[in-house]
Amino acid sequence: MPSDTGSPRPTIIDIARVAGVSKSLVSLALSGKPGVSDASRGRILKVADELGYTSNTWARSLVRGRSQLIGVVTTDVGSAYNADVVTGIEDEVADSGYGVLLAHGRRDPDQLCIGIERMVQLGVDGLIVVSSRAPRAQLDGAARTRPVIVVERPDDPGDLVDLVRNDDEYGGRLAVEHLVDGGRTRIGFVETSARAAVRARGLAYDRAMADLGSDHRWRIAGSARHDATFARRVVDTLLDEPPARRPEALFVATDETAVAILGAALDAGLRVPDDLALVGYNNSALAAAIRPTLTSIDQPRNLMGRLAVTMLRERWSARSRQRIEVMTPHLVARASSGR
Amino acid sequence: MPSDTGSPRPTIIDIARVAGVSKSLVSLALSGKPGVSDASRGRILKVADELGYTSNTWARSLVRGRSQLIGVVTTDVGSAYNADVVTGIEDEVADSGYGVLLAHGRRDPDQLCIGIERMVQLGVDGLIVVSSRAPRAQLDGAARTRPVIVVERPDDPGDLVDLVRNDDEYGGRLAVEHLVDGGRTRIGFVETSARAAVRARGLAYDRAMADLGSDHRWRIAGSARHDATFARRVVDTLLDEPPARRPEALFVATDETAVAILGAALDAGLRVPDDLALVGYNNSALAAAIRPTLTSIDQPRNLMGRLAVTMLRERWSARSRQRIEVMTPHLVARASSGR
DNA sequence: CTGAAAGCGCTTACAG
DNA sequence: CTGAAAGCGCTTACAG
Numbered sequence: 001m002p003s004d005t006g007s008p009r010p011t012i013i014d015i016a017r018v019a020g021v022s023k024s025l026v027s028l029a030l031s032g033k034p035g036v037s038d039a040s041r042g043r044i045l046k047v048a049d050e051l052g053y054t055s056n057t058w059a060r061s062l063v064r065g066r067s068q069l070i071g072v073v074t075t076d077v078g079s080a081y082n083a084d085v086v087t088g089i090e091d092e093v094a095d096s097g098y099g100v101l102l103a104h105g106r107r108d109p110d111q112l113c114i115g116i117e118r119m120v121q122l123g124v125d126g127l128i129v130v131s132s133r134a135p136r137a138q139l140d141g142a143a144r145t146r147p148v149i150v151v152e153r154p155d156d157p158g159d160l161v162d163l164v165r166n167d168d169e170y171g172g173r174l175a176v177e178h179l180v181d182g183g184r185t186r187i188g189f190v191e192t193s194a195r196a197a198v199r200a201r202g203l204a205y206d207r208a209m210a211d212l213g214s215d216h217r218w219r220i221a222g223s224a225r226h227d228a229t230f231a232r233r234v235v236d237t238l239l240d241e242p243p244a245r246r247p248e249a250l251f252v253a254t255d256e257t258a259v260a261i262l263g264a265a266l267d268a269g270l271r272v273p274d275d276l277a278l279v280g281y282n283n284s285a286l287a288a289a290i291r292p293t294l295t296s297i298d299q300p301r302n303l304m305g306r307l308a309v310t311m312l313r314e315r316w317s318a319r320s321r322q323r324i325e326v327m328t329p330h331l332v333a334r335a336s337s338g339r
Numbered sequence: 340m341p342s343d344t345g346s347p348r349p350t351i352i353d354i355a356r357v358a359g360v361s362k363s364l365v366s367l368a369l370s371g372k373p374g375v376s377d378a379s380r381g382r383i384l385k386v387a388d389e390l391g392y393t394s395n396t397w398a399r400s401l402v403r404g405r406s407q408l409i410g411v412v413t414t415d416v417g418s419a420y421n422a423d424v425v426t427g428i429e430d431e432v433a434d435s436g437y438g439v440l441l442a443h444g445r446r447d448p449d450q451l452c453i454g455i456e457r458m459v460q461l462g463v464d465g466l467i468v469v470s471s472r473a474p475r476a477q478l479d480g481a482a483r484t485r486p487v488i489v490v491e492r493p494d495d496p497g498d499l500v501d502l503v504r505n506d507d508e509y510g511g512r513l514a515v516e517h518l519v520d521g522g523r524t525r526i527g528f529v530e531t532s533a534r535a536a537v538r539a540r541g542l543a544y545d546r547a548m549a550d551l552g553s554d555h556r557w558r559i560a561g562s563a564r565h566d567a568t569f570a571r572r573v574v575d576t577l578l579d580e581p582p583a584r585r586p587e588a589l590f591v592a593t594d595e596t597a598v599a600i601l602g603a604a605l606d607a608g609l610r611v612p613d614d615l616a617l618v619g620y621n622n623s624a625l626a627a628a629i630r631p632t633l634t635s636i637d638q639p640r641n642l643m644g645r646l647a648v649t650m651l652r653e654r655w656s657a658r659s660r661q662r663i664e665v666m667t668p669h670l671v672a673r674a675s676s677g678r
Numbered sequence: 679c680t681g682a683a684a685g686c687g688c689t690t691a692c693a694g
Numbered sequence: 695c696t697g698a699a700a701g702c703g704c705t706t707a708c709a710g
Contacts, residue, residue: 009484021695027689037695049705057460058401059687067397077441078422086416086443102416102441104425118438121396127632145348228627230421250687260627266630288567289598290629291605351701361681366705374681398703402686 010051061123066175069099070312071119073112075152077104080285081301085130085151087304098125105131113138117176118280120145128305129161132195133321147315149308151211153197156225162311163324166299168197171206171329172251175279175297178331179249180212184277188218188247190234198253201281205251218247231260235268238276249277249337255296257282262290262336266304278336292335344544349390360505369394400462408438409651410458412451414470414491416443419624420640424469424490427519427644437464444470452477459484467644468500470511471534486654488647492536501650502663505638507536510668511543511590514618514636517670518588519551521678523616527557527586529573529596537592546591557586570599574607577615588616588676594623594635601629601675631674638668 012030016023021040029036029044036044061067072089089099101124104114110279112134119127120142127142132152142148143160150157155164178202179187189205191199203220209217220237222230238246252258256282262272270276272292280287304327311323342470351369355362360379366384368375375383400406411428413421429439440463442454451473458466459481464571466481471491481487482499489496492504518526528544531537541558550555559576561569577586591597601611611631619626622637643666650662 002532013687022691023687024698025696031689035695040695048609054460056401056462056687057704058397058406058462060689061702062397062401062704063687063689065702074416076422077416077425078419080417083417086697087445090443099460100443101457101461102443102566104429104439104441106426106429118440121393121438123395123397152586263628263630263632286625286628289602291602293602323589352703362703363682363705366679367680370705374679379679395703398686399705400686401688402703402705404686 004094009056010053011056012053013222015044015047015053018051019044022294025100033274034268035198041302056113059322064068066282067219068097068123069101070309071101071103071122071124071127072114073103073105073119073129073131073134074157075105075133077102077105079142081108081282082130085308088302088307089128089309090305091302092306092309105133109133109135116142116210128308128312130177132197137159138174145172145318147312149311151304151308153195153200155196157324162315162322163303164307164311165197165324165326166199166304166329167326168200168243169207169277169300170199171281171297173208174329175201175204175251175281176329177335178280178295179251179277180208180338182277184249185214186216186245187214187249188220189253190250190252190261191219191221192254192257192264193223201251201253216245216247218245227257228260231257231264232267234261235264235270246263248275249273249279255279255280255282255287258294258296258336259286259290262292262294273336273338279331286332287332293329295334295337296332297329299330300327303327348395349392350395351392353390354383354386356393357390358383370509376420385557386605405464406462406677408440408461408463409648410440410442410461410463410466412442412444412454412458412466412468412470412473414444414451414472416441417448420621423640424644424647427641427646428467428648429644430641431645433571433649444472446472448472448474450482455481458599465655467647468653469644473534486651488650489649491642492534492539492553494535498661498664501647501654501661503650503666504536504641504644504664505643505666505668506540506544508546510620510638511667512547513542513670514540514590514620515544515551517634517672518616518618518676519547521588521616523588523677524553525555525557525584525586526553526558526588526590527577529589529591529600530558530560531591531593532562540590540592549638552583565640566596567599567603571594572605573600574609577608585616588612588618590618592620594619594621594626594633597633597675598625598629601631601633610676612677616677618670622671626671626673631677634673634676635671636668637671639666642666 012023012026016026024045029041077230093100105112105115116138127148130151132154136158138154140160148161150161151164189202189204220234258278265272280294280296283296287294287296349651351362351365353486355365365383368380432439444451455477466487469490471493474499475495481500487500489500490503528541530541559573597617619633619635622635626633626635
């Protein structure tokens with residue numbers, strides 16, 4: 001049990017006693033409501049300040065029935081991608097009287113459930129889930145008692161939660177067309193997971209290739225979280241192809257894996273982009289840090305975070321119909337796909 | 340104002356009514372206390388389950404005076420470095436009945452203060468600050484009413500908060516000795532900020548060079564968060580040196596900057612490690628992802644997170660004397676410092 | 679083994 | 695403009 005250190009936290013009653021008024025008057029003065037004389041208000045605020053008073057969140061939330069808290073559950077603390085979304089959320093929330101609290105999903109549906117559960121227990125007024133991996137049942141459960149916005153593309157979103165996601169179909173097309181514009185014809189796709197977003201990027205690859213009249217297809221799949229082994233396998237498989245079929249460019253569904261493949265390609269003596277051009281997805285900080293720098297598809301992440309907060313507000317005020325917002329990504333050209 | 344959706348959340352009173360017992364009995368049964376017959380307990384638990392009851396955190400915390408929550412304020416959601424510490428904290432907390440809640444410091448003392456303040460308001464039972472940038476006054480303020488552990492090396496820790504940090508002096512020495520072992524004699528130091536940890540690494544550089552009988556010194560300082568400009572300046576400055584004074588190796592106080600310098604060096608046509616060897620600090624995910632791979636000093640981050648929780652427990656049970664734990668880092672040799 | 683009562687710190691009608 | 699009272703949902707002594 002936590003030990004009580006120092007003097008006990010002052011309450012409204014302490015302020016009332018020192019200021020010589022009733023406790024309801026203190027409450028009114030503190031929350032800036034009318035019905036308090038200027039003299040009383042001034043004295044009360046002064047005493048509160050001197051005593052170092054801070055309102056007891058538990059009691060306030062209990063009686064008001066809401067917490068003024070927005071819960072954010074992220075796939076992964078430690079991914080710069082999520083950090084941008086979180087920052088957008090915080091930017092939009094700033095100075096609104098609401099606070100933002102985070103839970104860590106650890107790329108694991110179970111942990112995501114625990115995080116969502118914790119936020120629900122805590123009584124957050126709104127929940128933003130920055131992950132595609134949270135199970136539908138859990139999302140729906142939380143959404144029954146408060147608005148839930150998912151910033152990502154879940155496999156099965158249902159119709160209770162709102163969505164903010166990027167247009168993977170468009171982004172995938174951008175990647176392929178960019179490579180074609182650079183004169184590449186044999187283009188492959190690396191599918192880094194079975195998530196809906198990644199599948200959509202693969203579909204876009206197929207369609208773009210078809211639209212461009214190419215019948216070349218090359219694809220390889222693997223679960224590739226930080227996986228140097230998978231990257232090596234991609235490069236080995238590629239090198240085993242007869243030159244006429246060997247891809248001269250790869251569209252990789254995720255920057256992390258694109259970077260790993262870039263490393264494996266360099267290790268194998270390939271020149272990037274001359275022997276192998278690469279385009280990733282997400283425009284992570286990595287993309288500009290490595291050499292050659294990595295061409296990637298950028299999502300407006302900060303904006304997506306901000307929009308999630310806006311959608312929360314809409315739900316609080318009136319909206320009850322589901323809203324799904326699809327944002328347009330753009331391509332950031334760098335050395336890995338140059339000529 | 341959040342709208343009330345669906346049926347209101349069931350309370351203890353609802354359970355009591357359905358199960359046909361008093362509400363105190365329900366409370367006892369739910370918290371697993373003795374004094375409840377097996378028959379009653381079974382019935383109560385069954386009803387609670389059917390009603391989908393979850394205990395109201397606000398009310399429970401209010402009456403018990405504690406929240407069973409551990410607050411974690413991090414410098415930066417999005418830094419893999421912090422993520423490892425956070426994961427260690429969660430690993431250690433798992434299944435203890437406590438929950439972990441995060442706040443985002445955004446590398447900004449003001450934001451860190453807001454985060455700490457939010458956790459205090461929320462009434463967390465213990466606070467772990469994964470940052471060196473939180474102002475002492477704020478830490479002390481929080482520490483007066485609950486234990487506070489800082490996982491990092493603040494400039495002015497005071498004597499109220501506990502500390503878990505790595506041995507920068509030892510780590511710095513490891514870096515320099517490794518470069519000397521590789522046959523380098525002209526070694527420079529890149530100071531990436533004025534933080535205590537970075538200064539200590541610089542001091543270690545000076546001492547190690549002195550101990551090794553070298554009177555060569557080269558150092559350059561700059562605030563270098565993601566700063567490609569600073570990295571270019573480092574390389575330019577280095578190339579301006581006459582060959583006899585030009586460093587053939589750099590110990591860079593942070594991986595992020597080391598990676599940026601590696602990029603700038605390659606851009607300038609330098610060969611790494613032949614023309615310039617590099618050693619970073621923190622062994623971030625980047626270090627193994629780039630080419631050439633980056634030699635770096637690794638801190639036991641998961642362990643540091645776990646230890647922070649242990650120290651929280653000590654404070655809760657008995658300890659009142661400050662504890663400062665200094666962990667030993669080790670060097671991970673990679674290509675950037677090879678021969 | 680069980681039930682009635684008090685109280686955690688706050689907000690909100692309601693009377694003066 | 696101000697004060698006494700009720701109640702948010704829970705836990706914890708205290709009687710039976």
